[in-house]
Amino acid sequence: MSPAPGQGGAVPMPTQNRTLRFTDEQKAQVLERTDLVALVSRDVPLKLSGRSHVGLCPFHEEKTPSFHVTPRRWQCYGCQRNGDAFQYLRDKHGLTFVDAVRQLARDAGIELHSQTSARPVASPFTRALTFAERHFAAQFEAPEASAVRDYVFKTRGLTAETARRFGLGYAPAPWATLAQGLARERLAFDAETLGLVVRRPKTDGHYDFLRNRVTFPLRAPTGQLLGFAGRFLGTESAPKYLVTPESPLYRKREHLYGLDVTRAAIRSCRVAVLVEGYFDVHCLFQVGVQEVVALSSTAITPSHVAQLVAAGAEEVVLLFDGDKAGLAAIESAARALLPSSLPARVASLPAGTDPDDYALTHGEAGVRRLLADAQPLSVALLHRLLPEGATAGLEVKLKARKQLAAFLALLPEGFTRAAFLTAAAAHFGVPEAALVI
Known part of the structure; x- marks a missing residue:
């Protein structure tokens, strides 16, 4: 077994207490502070290619690199394994999930206090998001929101079942209906971190980030609530769509x-x-x-x-x-x-x-x-870069060739790059060598 990255390369002993729990904020904080590219680079030589770093997969034998690492996720397009920093330590070094969290927390200088309850108390972030979801749902059903429901059901053509399935709600126009409820629950400052409310200048008060908008809950694939988006319903100048800002739980990308x-x-x-x-x-x-x-x-x-x-x-x-x-x-x-x-x-x-x-x-x-x-x-893509194809003029082809080069640079040497280059040469009506810059 390869040594786990971290202090002295030692592999921590597996944790015996299987009831240990970490809050969503703790796990998000650890991932936020972990440089996944640096972590993986301890085991795999990586090279920047486009928006990700690429290297040979550590989980199967290959000659052409198909293992891609971004700041938050890794993915092998050969064996299809993927995950975050926690999953990498589990798959590569055999750590339990708890030990992986602890290992990365130590590396990042974060002190963790795990919960041992079999039924852990919901974190403040989860409570704030759940409160907001229930608030928006109640406002959507309120008698005074009939125009909102008309917009969803009549203008946009949704059924009540579709709206329920995706959890559509309504953020009212007044400035602080959600903020006031969160303050009563002592969740306002956690909600501020999540972008649900905004701090009023020079005060400890808050106002609602989403106002007069149909709301859409944003969830992880597991169903965990991460934030909200909202579609504006007013006539005044405002962004048509707003999404709660990135937070310890939500990353747009x-x-x-x-x-x-x-x-x-x-x-x-x-x-x-x-x-x-x-x-x-x-x-x-x-x-x-x-x-x-x-x-x-x-x-x-x-x-x-x-x-x-x-x-x-x-x-x-x-x-x-x-x-x-x-x-x-x-x-x-x-x-x-x-x-x-x-x-x-x-x-x-x-x-x-x-x-x-x-x-x-x-x-x-x-x-x-x-x-x-x-x-x-x-x-x-080729038709997008060069709509006229082989009949295009020289100047048009030269411009398209530069754009094509940027896409070729993203492709590692191998079958995909060779096949794409062959198709591009046929579309441009030139030899393959003429497209390689």
């Missing part, structure tokens, strides 16, 4: 909306449909395309890919808005998906069409036809 609800469908059909918006998830799920998740206003990352693989996806189909932003999102998605071993295709919506509207108009059968006609991501 690691979150996929709806995965807690839809992962069973993903595992069943081995496909994940990736969309951009909350209502896209709701409407596709409602019409019967339940293997769907959303990116929640961020580009796809290696962490997202790892979560989809862990959920059982063997393929991803991108279904983005049929506008310029949606087309541009294809390039962003390719940066994370092309270097992975997860096959991806792109479904094309009519220009100016959103997935939610299309689903409600055409139903499951219409969406299934779109998905069946989806083209490989590599093909969609």
Whole structure:
């Protein structure tokens, strides 16, 4: 067994008390303070490639590096193993979960006090989030929120069951309805850390971060509540969507909306449909395309890919808005998906069409036809970079060649890179050597 990283390389003895518990805040703090790249580098030589560090997998023999490490997650696209810093120590060095937490806490200089109760008391973060969820749910059902329900059920076309399944709520317009309730529960300062409320200048008081918005709970794949998003309902100038800020529990670049609800469908059909918006998830799920998740206003990352693989996806189909932003999102998605071993295709919506509207108009059968006609991501990307293909002029090809080089740089030497280069040369109408910068 390899020595665990840490003090003197010694492996701590397994903890005998299996009832030990750590709070969500403690685990989040340890992960926040752990440099996962440095941790893995003690066992595996890593090289920066794009947005992740890459090396040979420590869990199986390979000649071409397929082991990717980001600041928060690791993923092998060969053997499909993945996890966070805790999981790495468990898999690589045989530590128990408790010992892995303690090991990394010691390395980070964090003092932990574990709980031994078989029924641990909910942490303040969990209590604050649960209070907010119940508050928003109650406000959504209040008689004075009839216009809110009309927006959800009539304007957006959701059923009451869909709204219940995804936990939709309402954050009222007044400045401090949630903050006042949290203060009574002595949870205001924990809620501030989570971004649920904002400190008033020069006082100890708080006001609500989300106001006059339909709310969507943000959950981990396990169902753990992490934060909230909100869609603005007013007419005055304000961001259409707001998401509670990153916190010890919530990181936007690691979150996929709806995965807690839809992962069973993903595992069943081995496909994940990736969309951009909350209502896209709701409407596709409602019409019967339940293997769907959303990116929640961020580009796809290696962490997202790892979560989809862990959920059982063997393929991803991108279904983005049929506008310029949606087309541009294809390039962003390719940066994370092309270097992975997860096959991806792109479904094309009519220009100016959103997935939610299309689903409600055409139903499951219409969406299934779109998905069946989806083209490989590599093909969609090449058409995005050089729409005219081989007939394009020299100047246009030179510009596209520079853009193509950035994607080639993300791909390690091997079959995927060679196949992509061959396809690109055919699309550009030039020899492969002419595309290598």
